Amino acid sequence: MKTKITYLTIIxxxxxxxxxxxxxxxxxxxxxxxxxxxxEDNDITYSDKFKNRVGYQIGLTIQAPSENVISFEGGVxxxxxxxxxxxxxxxxxVNMKVEQEMRLNYLTVPLTAKATVDLGKAKFxxxxxxxxxxxxxxxxxxxxxxxxxxxxxxxxxxxGDDEDNDDLTRFDGGLHAGLGLEFRNVEIGIDYxxxxxxxxxxxKDEFKINNRNLGITLAYKILGGL
Numbered sequence: 001m002k003t004k005i006t007y008l009t010i011i012x013x014x015x016x017x018x019x020x021x022x023x024x025x026x027x028x029x030x031x032x033x034x035x036x037x038x039x040e041d042n043d044i045t046y047s048d049k050f051k052n053r054v055g056y057q058i059g060l061t062i063q064a065p066s067e068n069v070i071s072f073e074g075g076v077x078x079x080x081x082x083x084x085x086x087x088x089x090x091x092x093x094v095n096m097k098v099e100q101e102m103r104l105n106y107l108t109v110p111l112t113a114k115a116t117v118d119l120g121k122a123k124f125x126x127x128x129x130x131x132x133x134x135x136x137x138x139x140x141x142x143x144x145x146x147x148x149x150x151x152x153x154x155x156x157x158x159x160g161d162d163e164d165n166d167d168l169t170r171f172d173g174g175l176h177a178g179l180g181l182e183f184r185n186v187e188i189g190i191d192y193x194x195x196x197x198x199x200x201x202x203x204k205d206e207f208k209i210n211n212r213n214l215g216i217t218l219a220y221k222i223l224g225g226l
Contacts, residue, residue, distance in 0.1 A: 028219065034214040035080060053083050057108075095145075099144075104168075133172040135169075189218075
């Protein structure tokens with residue numbers, strides 16, 4: 001609980017400070033997400049064979065002061081998270097296959113310090129700072145097959161802190177880092193969100209689940225120098 005309050009306090013106060021600065025730049029931002037998860041305990045890493053899930057993100061960013069070498073950038077975006085898993089094998093001469101996809105939707109609020117260098121025809125930037133994410137909804141799709149027989153199911157994610165009944169906690173605190181190029185009103189960037197919070201309500205034997213997300217984004221300036 002203390003961690004949640006710390007993240008929320010830092011980001012909320014900083015966003016209010018940004019919106020009180022006169023020189024601001026507002027951008028709409030969207031792109032592709034490549035998300036995954038780390039799932040492990042003291043003995044085993046369960047996510048070794050997980051593959052990235054391809055998804056998307058869309059949102060708004062606000063930067064202030066907009067023309068300084070060092071500025072602050074906050075925002076809010078809706079994006080996907082999760083993972084893909086597939087494994088095949090043969091048991092007593094029968095081909096076996098298990099497939100699973102975790103499909104999560106999050107609302108994320110990053111707050112970063114942003115350094116910008118003018119290269120002449122373009123500007124290079126790098127940013128770093130904390131972020132908070134709130135799980136909105138999600139599903140787990142699973143398909144198992146043995147030879148010509150298969151079974152498929154989809155279950156809703158249960159959000160909460162009850163280790164016996166819930167799947168994931170809603171709050172996720174993380175570290176946001178990014179870099180990119182700005183061409184007049186357009187930004188092309190790469191960002192990475194490293195989930196720090198354990199989003200598993202079950203924590204026996206140091207069991208934990210952490211989000212990982214790589215974003216490839218395009219942003220367009222819709223307001224500048226407010």
